[in-house]
Amino acid sequence: MKLCKKIILYAGFFLLLSTPAYSQEILEYLGAITPKEKDLLREPSSIFVEKERVIISDKKGNDLKFYYFLQDNFVKLKVDEKQKISYPGDVKVSPDGNIVVADTGNSRILVLDRMGNLLFSFGSKGKEPGFFRNPEGLTIDSLGRIYVADTGNYRIQIFSKDGIFTKTFGKYGDKDNEFYSPTGISIYQDKFIFVIDSEKNSVIIFDMEGNFINKFGQEGKEFGQFQNPTKVDMDSSGNILVADPKNYRIQKFTPGGKFLTAIGSKGTGRGQFMEPKGIYIDSFDKIYVMDAQLKNIQIFKFTKPVAKKEEKGVFYLNPPSTPKGLKLSYGEGKITLSWDKNPEPDMDHYVIYKKDSKTNQLVETASTKENTYSDKDIKEGLTYSYGIKAVDAEKPPLSSPMSELQSVAAEIAGVTKKARVAVFTFKEASEKAKAGGFGDAIAEFLTTSLVNLTYFDVVEREQLKKIIEEQSLSQTGALESAQKLGEIMGIDVFIMGSVTLLGELVEIDSRLVDVATGRVITAQNVSAEGLPKVREAVKDMSNKIVTNYHLQLGSIWGAVKPHDTDINIVLEIGGKLYTSSKVDKQSGRFSFSGVLSGTYQMKVLTDKYDVVNLPPAIIIKSGQRTEIPEIELKTREAVQKPMPEIKIPVTPPPQPVEEKVIAKPPAVSVEIKPAALPAETLPIHRELVEPKAVSSEPEPMQKTVTPSAPAVSEEKKPKIKEGPEVIETPESPQ
16 A cells, blocks of 8 residues: 555656646746835845735844735734744744744744744754754644754654654765755645755755655756755745755746746846845745845746736736857957847847856856957956846846856966976875775876866876885875975976765865975865765866966066067076077067966077176066066177277287388389379379479488378378368378
8 A cells, every 4th residue: 555655656746747847937026025124134034925924034133023914014023031032944834823933043943823922842952853953944734744854963854733753864964865954845735845955955855754756956056056055945836946045046947856947146136136045935826035135025926928018016027038159269368258149129238147267156247238248357277157148128127047158268378388297196084095095096086187177297197106116205295205206207296185084075185286395386175975976076176276276377578679589588496497488589578477486597598699687586476477677688799899808909000000101111102103003093192292203313202201201191181181082082192
């Protein structure tokens, strides 16, 4: 009989799975409930809606508040000392009209009458059945039985309407029927129990006996993913709505867990949220969403498509369709987005959302009326993801659901050198880790991930092990061993770490260390909930290592002048070559990217020039751009002119001149002979060296040669300047 009953239950559930998705539904905004008194609500988190009122559980207010529709006002619950509430969780109303509250801070359940007077309480702090440890969620079936999400004890407990313990299921763990942090619980038609596990980021479905049926969800920001969801409720068709406060939305799923749509986005306007923690769906499928930060309740309903109109204070929302065809490309330091134009005639603009691999926070970054956009606010080395919403021109404007996120990497341009990295075997910090050989496995996983990222020059593990064995070095990456390997294998940085097993939880710590200085460049920690998730956790770690390493790198920019030949700029650290860069012949610019922080010496290599003003040292700071003053160069000849050895030949020249004049007097008479000169030059020589008779009479020739040879030369020079004809042959007298 029990078997037949289970078969019927499972058949009923899978019948629900086949419920068609209402893709043509549109969202109807019905209004909002906001307190007039500013600080009336401190941190509202859970609501229950009755015909005439809304009951609100206020965590930081440590009490309950009532909102009455007709009076449009809020009333605080008056309590005595015995029923003082501490940090209340869920609030529900039983079939007999009693109010049931999860008194989380006091680890108990309170049962109040309709006016809020205490009837009884059950439970206290403890681990035994019937005891609680900070219970946050509760729900009630049609018979008044109370189902409690006993958060701190990782289980679900079931009680009669009088608070008598009847059953429990679940414990701490990663299996399908185990929990990390059950915070929300709901029942559908007394057939299925839906539990929110905020740490597993999942919705887990059980039958009424606590047998696992199905689960869906995982951590993330995409549709169908959660970030610490809080509450869950079902509409009349069995569709599941989940409060996903850190993603600023309510998500809607089929009974089988297939994503249908989402309500909301980040903001303070109509249909927007800042922290939607509480959700309640009434018998008319109206959806009430409690925002803990905005401290209001917004009301929605899904309906079939109708023309846009405003009627009796009710706004029918028919938002634009989701933008499609989003494409991304990266180049020249910017990311370019393009997508298909929306077909709606009343389209007004698009809103662009963006996140990067460092912060992993999706934020609104820009808006545009075009279907293209260029984002110049980019850092090399990070991966960027974008989504687009279409917004129409209605008053108030309506926006579409966000497009699927697309991603692109801002590749690092001009990195001058890939750092060579070695991954050492991780230290096994627990006995279970040692028994499972986790240290070597983690190192292998990390090596593979780093190779796939292509950012580092990764040393092959087998090669590393061989050298470690030959040199009798440490397998777990002591600095001394790493520095020895740095000399042998040219390692620049190395990764060491530890792995610990705590039950099913695998904790992995890593440190990226600079071999030269021993400085820890970046330290990362990841955890995996069970062995199957270890590889994914290590992959996440490798991404964090690369991102944080890149953010610590600096760059150098500069120029040389002149730059008309091949010139190389060299960086050295500790007297060893680090890297080099070629000067651009057209602009004279040079640059180094991907340089670790430290002090470097710079050299200019060229055959033609010497350096005038080279800085003695360049200090690189993490993640900063360093621009050095323009380097001036001078040709080596110009630099040598003032040097002493070049001045030596200046004094001797007068001696040879005197020797020539005195030793060779006959040469003057020979030179003056008319037959030895062209006819056109005779008048010039006649004027310079008269009288012409010197060649035939001895006395005049002696006068010319002996006492007056130098004087004649000096006297005649001014006359050369006077005659315009003499300029043609200024050197002829000599």
